Amino acid sequence: MNWRDLIRWERMPHILCPGCGNGTILNVLVRALAEKFEAGELDPDRTVLVSGIGCSSRLPGYVRLDSLHTTHGRPLAFATGLKLANPDLEIIVLTGDGDAAAIGGNHLIHAARRNLDVTVICSNNLIYGMTGGQVSPTTPEGAKSTTTPYGNPEPPFDLCELVMGAGAPHVERWTTAHPQQLKRAIHRALERDGFSFIDVLSQCPTNYGRRNDLKSPREMLEWLRENTSTKDEPGKIRIGILRDEERKPFHERVHELIEEVSGDEEGG
Amino acid sequence: MAEDEYTVEIDERLCKGCFLCVWTCPVDALRESDRRNERGYRLPEYVGGCRGCRQCELICPDLAIEVRRKGEGS
Numbered sequence: 001m002n003w004r005d006l007i008r009w010e011r012m013p014h015i016l017c018p019g020c021g022n023g024t025i026l027n028v029l030v031r032a033l034a035e036k037f038e039a040g041e042l043d044p045d046r047t048v049l050v051s052g053i054g055c056s057s058r059l060p061g062y063v064r065l066d067s068l069h070t071t072h073g074r075p076l077a078f079a080t081g082l083k084l085a086n087p088d089l090e091i092i093v094l095t096g097d098g099d100a101a102a103i104g105g106n107h108l109i110h111a112a113r114r115n116l117d118v119t120v121i122c123s124n125n126l127i128y129g130m131t132g133g134q135v136s137p138t139t140p141e142g143a144k145s146t147t148t149p150y151g152n153p154e155p156p157f158d159l160c161e162l163v164m165g166a167g168a169p170h171v172e173r174w175t176t177a178h179p180q181q182l183k184r185a186i187h188r189a190l191e192r193d194g195f196s197f198i199d200v201l202s203q204c205p206t207n208y209g210r211r212n213d214l215k216s217p218r219e220m221l222e223w224l225r226e227n228t229s230t231k232d233e234p235g236k237i238r239i240g241i242l243r244d245e246e247r248k249p250f251h252e253r254v255h256e257l258i259e260e261v262s263g264d265e266e267g268g
Numbered sequence: 269m270a271e272d273e274y275t276v277e278i279d280e281r282l283c284k285g286c287f288l289c290v291w292t293c294p295v296d297a298l299r300e301s302d303r304r305n306e307r308g309y310r311l312p313e314y315v316g317g318c319r320g321c322r323q324c325e326l327i328c329p330d331l332a333i334e335v336r337r338k339g340e341g342s
C-alpha cells in the first residue's frame with residue numbers, strides 16, 4: 001500500500017499552522033503504517049486511531065482508517081474499552097501533552113500500570129496549542145505562555161520518566177527534527193505487545209515559539225536538535241529508546257481471568 | 269554536471285511555506301523562492317542536485333513533497 005492511499009485528500013490541506021510539528025507526525029505515521037500494511041504485518045481494517053482533543057488530536061481526521069475522536073484527556077479510556085472488547089485490534093492513540101498529561105494524566109499512568117496494549121504517540125509541543133497557548137505540564141520552567149506571562153514557575157513533567165515509573169514496558173523519545181528515527185520508533189511500537197509510549201518533542205510555532213524567541217519553525221527545530229542527545233549529556237534532553245521490555249498486556253490477563261472464572265462457574 | 273537521478277516535486281496547493289524542507293536538505297538542493305501560491309504562502313523551489321535522501325519528503329508538515337528516482341513510480 002502506498003501512503004497516499006491513507007490520506008483523506010478531500011480534507012487537505014489540513015488546518016494546522018505552517019510548520020506545525022503535528023504535520024510531520026502525520027506524515028511519518030502514514031508512511032510507517034503504509035509500510036506495515038504493505039508488509040502484511042498489520043491489517044488496515046483492524047487498525048484504529050484514537051485521539052482526544054487538541055491540534056494533535058485532529059490527525060486521525062486526515063487518515064483513511066477507522067478512528068475515534070473522543071473527549072479531552074480521554075483517548076486512553078476509550079482505547080481501554082476498545083481493546084478489551086476487540087482484543088485483535090491494533091490501536092494507536094494520538095494525543096498532546098495537555099491531553100495526555102494534564103486532564104488525561106490519570107488515564108496515562110493507569111494505562112501504563114495496567115500495560116494496556118496500545119501505541120501512544122504524544123505530540124509534546126510544550127503548550128496548549130489549540131486553545132491559544134496556555135501552560136501545560138511539560139512547559140519548561142521559565143517559558144512564557146498566556147497563563148505564565150512572566151515565565152513558568154513550575155518544573156515540567158518528564159513524560160517518559162512518568163510512564164516508566166508507572167510500569168510502561170516500551171518507551172522512546174524523539175523529536176520532529178528526527179523524522180527517520182521517529183518512523184523506526186513507530187515501527188517498533190507497532191511490533192511490541194503492551195503499552196508503547198513515544199514522546200515526540202514537537203513545535204508549535206504559533207503559540208509556543210512566538211512567545212519564546214523561537215519565531216520560525218526552523219528555529220524551533222534547531223532548538224530541538226541542539227538541546228537533545230541520544231547519550232546522557234548534561235543540559236540536554238535524552239532522546240532514543242529509553243526502555244524496551246516485555247510484560248503481559250492487560251487484555252490478556254483479563255481474558256485469561258474471564259476464562260478461568262467462567263470455567264469454574266460452568267463446572268461448579 | 270551529471271543529470272540528477274531524482275526529481276523533487278512540490279505540491280503548491282498543499283505547501284504552507286514553512287521552509288523546513290530547505291532547512292533539512294543536506295545538499296542545499298532546495299531554496300526559498302519569491303513565488304507565492306494562491307493562498308499567499310511563499311514557495312520553496314528545487315534547484316537541482318538531489319541525492320535522494322528523502323528527508324525533505326519526511327519532514328514536510330503538509331505532505332507536499334514527492335521525491336522520485338527517475339524512471340520509477342515513487
Ligand SMILES: Cc1ncc(C[n+]2csc(CCOP(=O)(O)OP(=O)(O)O)c2C)c(N)n1
Nearest residue numbers: 053054055056072096097098099128129130
Ligand atoms: C473538558 C475540556 N476541557 C477543556 C477543553 C479545552 N481544550 C481544548 S484543546 C485543549 C488543550 C490542548 O492541548 P494539547 O493536548 O497539548 O494539544 P495541542 O493543541 O497542543 O496539540 C483544551 C484545554 C476541552 N475541549 N474540553
Ligand code: SF4
Nearest residue numbers: 016017020055129204
Ligand atoms: S496552534 Fe500550534 S499546535 Fe496548533 S496547529 Fe498551530 S502550530 Fe500546530
Ligand code: SF4
Nearest residue numbers: 283284286287289328
Ligand atoms: S516543508 Fe513542505 S510545507 Fe514547508 S515549505 Fe517545504 S514543501 Fe512547503
Ligand code: SF4
Nearest residue numbers: 293318319321322324
Ligand atoms: S531528498 Fe534529500 S537531497 Fe533531495 S531535495 Fe530532499 S532533502 Fe535534499
